[in-house]
Amino acid sequence: MSNYPCLIENLAFAEAPRWHDGELWFSDFFTHQVMRVDREGRAHVVIEVPNQPSGLGWLPNGRLLVVSMLDRKLMRLDPTGLVEVADLSQLADFHCNDMVVDAKGRAYIGNFGFDIFTQPVVPKPTVLMMVSREGKASVAANDLAFPNGTVITPDGRTMIIGETFARKLTAYDIADDGTLSNRRVWADLGKLAPDGICLDAEGAVWVASPRTNEFVRVLEGGTITRRIPVSNQGIACALGGEDGKRLFMVIGRVKPYEEAMVTRVGRIEYIDVDVPAAASPR
Numbered sequence: 400m401s402n403y404p405c406l407i408e409n410l411a412f413a414e415a416p417r418w419h420d421g422e423l424w425f426s427d428f429f430t431h432q433v434m435r436v437d438r439e440g441r442a443h444v445v446i447e448v449p450n451q452p453s454g455l456g457w458l459p460n461g462r463l464l465v466v467s468m469l470d471r472k473l474m475r476l477d478p479t480g481l482v483e484v485a486d487l488s489q490l491a492d493f494h495c496n497d498m499v500v501d502a503k504g505r506a507y508i509g510n511f512g513f514d515i516f517t518q519p520v521v522p523k524p525t526v527l528m529m530v531s532r533e534g535k536a537s538v539a540a541n542d543l544a545f546p547n548g549t550v551i552t553p554d555g556r557t558m559i560i561g562e563t564f565a566r567k568l569t570a571y572d573i574a575d576d577g578t579l580s581n582r583r584v585w586a587d588l589g590k591l592a593p594d595g596i597c598l599d600a601e602g603a604v605w606v607a608s609p610r611t612n613e614f615v616r617v618l619e620g621g622t623i624t625r626r627i628p629v630s631n632q633g634i635a636c637a638l639g640g641e642d643g644k645r646l647f648m649v650i651g652r653v654k655p656y657e658e659a660m661v662t663r664v665g666r667i668e669y670i671d672v673d674v675p676a677a678a679s680p681r
Contacts, residue, residue, distance in 0.1 A: 403629070403668040406647065407434075407442055410665030413649045414595065415455045415466075415497060418639025418676065423647055425635075425667070426452035426465070429659045433465055436667075446476055454498025456506060458532070464506055468494045473506055473530050485536040490528050497595065497635075499549040499558070502680045504532040505577045507539055507558065509546030522564045529577055539579050540571065548596035548635065550604065553678040559585050559604060561593030568593060568604060568617065586621040595635025595649065598677040605646060607633035614648050616672075625672075631664060643675030 411429035418424075424435045424445070433445040433452045446452075450469035457463055463476040464484065471488040472495075474481045484506075487495055491510035498508045512525025527546045529539035540546075544565035551558050551573065558571045558579060568586040571579035586604070594607040603624065604617050609632035616625040627648070635649040651665035659665075 406667045408666040409663045411659045413665045416637035453496045456500030458504045485530045506530040550598040551680040555680040599674040638676030
């Protein structure tokens, strides 16, 4: 085990941590649950998603959006339960995964692009999808190598996305209508294959690195200013806490469903850092 405090353990495979309204929210893939941990450290199941939850986000009206992985849909949690916002199966080549939601309620969603569970793994480029507030799905960007963790800068003008199999962070300009342009390499990560990411107030990106069992803070251009080693794979991260300086680190190991349910090695640890979370996009 790591030497860091543990917020919650015995998870199957957690992903998509989000600090929201004073609580940490996340998805646990193989238990099919979206969960939150309250201010007293108590865990609550928010909703069960039969086809595995992944990326989380919120509409301007406060409604929760959740990616349903296996059937490739975007769902919304209404008072009566989950409702379908968009069917992405015609755009996504394989399971959907992480997501970021902008201030206007547009959801940007990645997908694996290929069957990652078949051996040998042969990566294929895929698309980043955008779902409008009205539920219209379209392709926002092409030729991405496993688009994964994604953030939007506080001014709402720049998106940064981790391309896991390209081992880099890629940036786009965001137009008023949500379209993306001016693709560029934000940071070449070398041996690091990024999974989940989060953004701090100085514009640096914290990157979860499953291959090297660590979390790293990266500046634009690729300079790494801090490394935090952990005891297992670094899966995803979020900044939160009362002052925004608590880095929540999702730790686990990608395993087949049956083994993950038995071993339950997933956990969320935390450490306090110097720079708080970036403000929400506006």
